[in-house]
Amino acid sequence: MDSGIEFTFSKFAQDTKLCGGVDTLEGRDAIQRDLDRLERHNYRLGEEWTESSPKEKDLGVLIDEKLNMSQQCALAAQKANRVLGCIKRGVTSRSREGILPLYSALVRTHLE
DSSP, X not given: OOTTOOSEEEEETTEEEXXXXXXXXXXXXXXXXXXXXXXXXXXXXXXEEOOOOSEEEETTEEEETTOOOHHHHHHHHHHHHHHHHHHHHHOOOOOHHHHHHHIXXXXXXXXX
């Protein structure tokens, strides 16, 4: 798997990370060649062959193959809305003094 790879990469269990600085078109092409080379390999864990995934979770952030985080944002918004619904159903007072601390502590943290 290591043969012909120009950039630095690390392997741990089922993860392979390719890293390096790219500031020229030649560098961009080189890292793309490395990505293409790594993608052509088939991998297995024990007897089971792994499949490519259209999305990846890394350091708690979900990104897709185009490095888009929109699914991560949608999941965070869904979780915040669920918590907001629990607050709405469970708290009888609708005063600003009652709702604002709950919103700040329980809902906003999911959105940030």
